[in-house]
Amino acid sequence: MKHHCNRDLFVSELNDLLNNPEIQRMAGYEQHQGNTTLQHVLNVAMVSFRIADRLGLDIDERALAKGAVLHDFYLYNIPETGLSDYRHGVSHPELAVRNAKKVMSLNKKEENIIRSHMWPLTLFHPPQSKEAVVVMMADKYCAVREMVFRKKTV
Numbered sequence: 333m334k335h336h337c338n339r340d341l342f343v344s345e346l347n348d349l350l351n352n353p354e355i356q357r358m359a360g361y362e363q364h365q366g367n368t369t370l371q372h373v374l375n376v377a378m379v380s381f382r383i384a385d386r387l388g389l390d391i392d393e394r395a396l397a398k399g400a401v402l403h404d405f406y407l408y409n410i411p412e413t414g415l416s417d418y419r420h421g422v423s424h425p426e427l428a429v430r431n432a433k434k435v436m437s438l439n440k441k442e443e444n445i446i447r448s449h450m451w452p453l454t455l456f457h458p459p460q461s462k463e464a465v466v467v468m469m470a471d472k473y474c475a476v477r478e479m480v481f482r483k484k485t486v
């Protein structure tokens with residue numbers, strides 16, 4: 333059977349993103365009980381790849397890496413904003429898209445991966461690709477691990 337997911341390509345896309353100083357700014361923000369946002373998005377990227385690989389999906393490695401790394405590119409500490417969890421939950425995907433577009437170009441698929449990751453909370457922005465479904469699932473899985481089980485890495 334053909335093996336669809338190219339790990340080397342995914343890891344090299346991931347490294348390009350993580351070497352970007354703008355993306356490194358996520359290391360300065362906390363989420364999920366003491367984890368940095370950068371560590372969280374890296375966890376989501378690795379889990380996303382693992383899910384896609386396990387399911388034998390023919391994925392777009394570049395879009396998956398960009399969508400996973402940029403999905404929480406909102407650049408603030410939630411408690412300092414005074415936003416309720418609900419307000420943060422519904423508003424940060426759009427902000428992440430806006431911030432990401434200041435740093436690099438996004439195609440429609442990449443934008444939708446970021447925009448839809450909180451679905452079904454953001455009811456009118458459902459995932460529209462297998463990459464978006466995978467990132468949405470990986471984010472929920474990682475959030476539970478990081479919050480409930482205090483696991484910082486995957």
Ligand SMILES: [Fe+2]
Nearest residue numbers: 403404424449
């Ligand atoms: Fe998020």
Ligand SMILES: [Fe+2]
Nearest residue numbers: 372403404471
């Ligand atoms: Fe997230």
